[in-house]
Amino acid sequence: MVYLTRRYRFAAAHRLHSDALTAEENRRVYGKCNNPYGHGHNYVVEVTMAGEIDPATGMVYDLAALDGIVQEEVLERFDHTHLNLDVENFRGHVPTTENLCVEIFNLLEKKLGGDGARRSARLARVRLEETSSNSFQYEGERTTESRK
Amino acid sequence: MIYLTRRAEFSASHFYHSPALSAEENRRIFGKCNNPHGHGHNYTLEVTVAGEIDPTTGMVLDLKELKKVLESEVLDLMDHRFLNKEVPAFAAKIPTTENIAVEIWKLLAPKLSFGKLHRIRLYETPDLFVDYYGE
Secondary structure, eight states: EEEEEEEEEEEEEEEEOOOTSHHHHHHHHHHHGTTOEEEEEEEEEEEEEEOOTTTTOOOOOOOHHHHHHHHHIIHHHHOOOHHHHHGGGGTTSOOOHHHHHHHHHHHHHHHHSSSSSGGGOOEEEEEEEEEETEEEEEEEEEOOBBOO | EEEEEEEEEEEEOOOOOOOSHHHHHHHHHHGGOOOTTEEEEEEEEEEEEEEEEOOOOOSSSHOOOOOHHHHHIIIHHHEEEEEHHHHGGSSSOOHHHHHHHHHHHHHHHGGOOSSSEEEEEEEEEEEEEEOOOOO
């Protein structure tokens, strides 16, 4: 089994605010991230595919195909948007980087590893950096989080 | 168990071409990587060894020895080489980053007299890397 990881970047704005909490609680829980006007990040997303090396091509997964799927499902959807206001994915839940990481995993999993010769590879992990010192990773059912 | 990682860099050229595919298929699958004259990368290799801390030295392994093995087994063989033409393992196997990572594992695993090889991570660029754990 070989794990192949590719990094991509996008920039987006968000505001952390939960309708389930009072204004005071929102301010206490989310701090400056609760600023009603929102704020932005340069996100880095790492997509890891796991699979056996195809003996004919020497590759685990077609990188051009991976780039195309990430472009369409993630970058075009989220880049230069306000996550709370511009995309359907966060109607009703808070666009924390945790939720965004899970959302990206689920969007990609639907498109990756489904067809033809690439069937053998699967999406193993999405790791999302909100800043250079803040990152989250999601592996589907087996979820792990790292925050430092 | 403690995991110790050492990084090393090497520069090499390669191109992607499978004799099992037609010229047209090679161009379609490998794109600009199919250019027969090759192209190059600065590879960054991370070798992770797992072991117990020696109570006498406080170390998992002798770093000098690891560095020496990395140089003799990997860097001497691949640094400033055209991988397809100058590294025997890639005479019949495409030197994709996946295959290079597996090959480096095969070169290093039998040569380590200390700890246990845990992971080979090979960066082709800062945005693309491969992990191999030996199986």
